[in-house]
Amino acid sequence: MACRGHYLAHAAKATFTVTSDANALVLQMDLTPIELVVFDFDVTLYNTSGSSAEQNPALWHSAKSLSGVGEPGWDTRWNLPVVVHARRASQSPWTRTVLLSARPRTSEMETALRTSLTGADLHFFRIILKPVTLAATTTAFKTMSVQRLLLETPSIERVSMFDDKEDQLQAVRLVVEAQGKKFFPILTVTTAMT
Numbered sequence: 001m002a003c004r005g006h007y008l009a010h011a012a013k014a015t016f017t018v019t020s021d022a023n024a025l026v027l028q029m030d031l032t033p034i035e036l037v038v039f040d041f042d043v044t045l046y047n048t049s050g051s052s053a054e055q056n057p058a059l060w061h062s063a064k065s066l067s068g069v070g071e072p073g074w075d076t077r078w079n080l081p082v083v084v085h086a087r088r089a090s091q092s093p094w095t096r097t098v099l100l101s102a103r104p105r106t107s108e109m110e111t112a113l114r115t116s117l118t119g120a121d122l123h124f125f126r127i128i129l130k131p132v133t134l135a136a137t138t139t140a141f142k143t144m145s146v147q148r149l150l151l152e153t154p155s156i157e158r159v160s161m162f163d164d165k166e167d168q169l170q171a172v173r174l175v176v177e178a179q180g181k182k183f184f185p186i187l188t189v190t191t192a193m194t
Contacts, residue, residue: 032155033096037089038146038172041101041113043164044188045086045122047077061104063112072120082162082188086122089160096125096153100145102138105129139168143175150179158182164189 169185
């Protein structure tokens with residue numbers, strides 16, 4: 001398993017406030033997020049290709065399709081280079097990490113996905129799943145979601161996105177660059193499981 005692309009080191013915008021009380025000086029630091037890092041789940045973080053869900057698309061809508069997901073290292077379907085990027089990004093105070101998946105937003109799916117991610121020691125600022133009632137394509141859903149995230153956090157200067165679909169990366173690129181932000185697509189590549 002591998003990933004191609006560019007990943008940035010973090011720079012910071014910080015505001016420092018020094019206050020004092022009767023006993024001590026207090027230094028408060030407000031770190032403003034300047035990078036958004038977006039991760040797809042299926043075939044990006046976790047290799048579901050060749051799974052029963054791929055053969056039967058109805059299973060994508062079932063939380064049962066995530067049963068049996070193990071920890072990275074034990075479960076060889078985790079794309080370890082991408083897992084490492086997600087862990088590093090989530091530890092940066094200047095970065096907002098988001099899991100963005102077209103899996104349906106149901107309580108069962110959210111629970112199953114959070115359990116899988118927690119078992120992999122992956123912690124995201126936000127997990128965004130596709131609303132069941134949304135008739136938009138996956139590409140439209142992802143571009144709308146990234147656009148909304150950029151509007152919510154105008155301090156974001158750059159967006160990195162890990163996905164296995166080049167057309168989705170290119171569509172998101174148009175939205176990000178139209179807002180004057182830098183975009184770094186990372187097309188993930190998984191190898192066949194043996």
